[in-house]
Every structure is written in structure tokens, then in C-alpha cells.
Amino acid sequence: MRRKKGRHRGTASRANNDLTAHIASLDLGTVEEYRSWCHAHGLTAALNKGWQERRQERQLVERDRVKAGVEKEQMEHVEALGLETVEAYQTWCREQGLSDSVNKGAGVCRAVQNMRCRAVQHPRTECRGEQHASLRRFVRG
Numbered sequence: 001m002r003r004k005k006g007r008h009r010g011t012a013s014r015a016n017n018d019l020t021a022h023i024a025s026l027d028l029g030t031v032e033e034y035r036s037w038c039h040a041h042g043l044t045a046a047l048n049k050g051w052q053e054r055r056q057e058r059q060l061v062e063r064d065r066v067k068a069g070v071e072k073e074q075m076e077h078v079e080a081l082g083l084e085t086v087e088a089y090q091t092w093c094r095e096q097g098l099s100d101s102v103n104k105g106a107g108v109c110r111a112v113q114n115m116r117c118r119a120v121q122h123p124r125t126e127c128r129g130e131q132h133a134s135l136r137r138f139v140r141g
Contacts (some may be wrong), residue, residue, distance in 0.1 A: 019047055022054050045066050074102045079113070 023034045035045040041060060051056075078089045091099035098112065 022057075025058055070103075076114075078102070 019031070023029070026034065026037065028034050028037055031047065034047075038045040038057075041057075043053075043057065044137065074086070078084075078086055081089065081092070083089045083092060086102055089102060093100045093112070
């Protein structure tokens, strides 16, 4: 008796289409780029992964995108203060008695920018006024 081949016909084609769609969902173009990306992220470069592994890879890409967006916002905040590096920002914050964390909320960032602007406009003015003291208390938590 002959085995029927019809049952499995197209399985390889579907797997290739799924892989191609998965690679595209990671913003990659080729299988080689995918393998390199997997290696760079400490993942297996196998092509026949289950849906759970592929979901984890998509989640990893999303985390990378979020992280890149946060880092971009932090640099925009640093640059808005007229500083060139995160290290310069942290030094300036410590000099003002503020937390040197770059992960401050948007409201605090605006307040720090205003404080920096006033300090640059009036460099000899001590930042010890009540407004600055309350800002320091707020930033320190």
C-alpha cells in the first residue's frame, strides 16, 4: 500500500513563510541577518523554533525599541540643558544637590531644565532658594 503524500504537502512552504514573516517582524531582512541577531542576543540560531521562542524574540525586540526610545529622550533632556554627555549631566545634578539619575519624570526634567537655565543666566546666584529646595526634596524622593 502506498503512503499518501498529500497530507504533508506544503508543510515546508508554510514553515518558510512563517520564518520569513517572523524575520520581517524583527525588522530583519535575511536569514543570515536573523542568525547574526540571534547570536548577538545569546539565542540559538536554529530556524525551526516554536511559537514560544519566536514570541520571546519579538518581545526582546520590543524591549530593545523601548530602551532605545528612553535613551533618546534622556539624551534630548541632557542636550536641552546644554550638556554634551550623560556624565556631564550627572556631575551637574550632583553639584546642585540633585539625584544624578537620568531616569527622572517629565515634570522633574522640565523643572531641572528651568533650574539649569536660571543657573546659566545667573551663574553667581546660589541655588538655595525655597523653590530649589523643594525641587531637591521632590527629586530625592
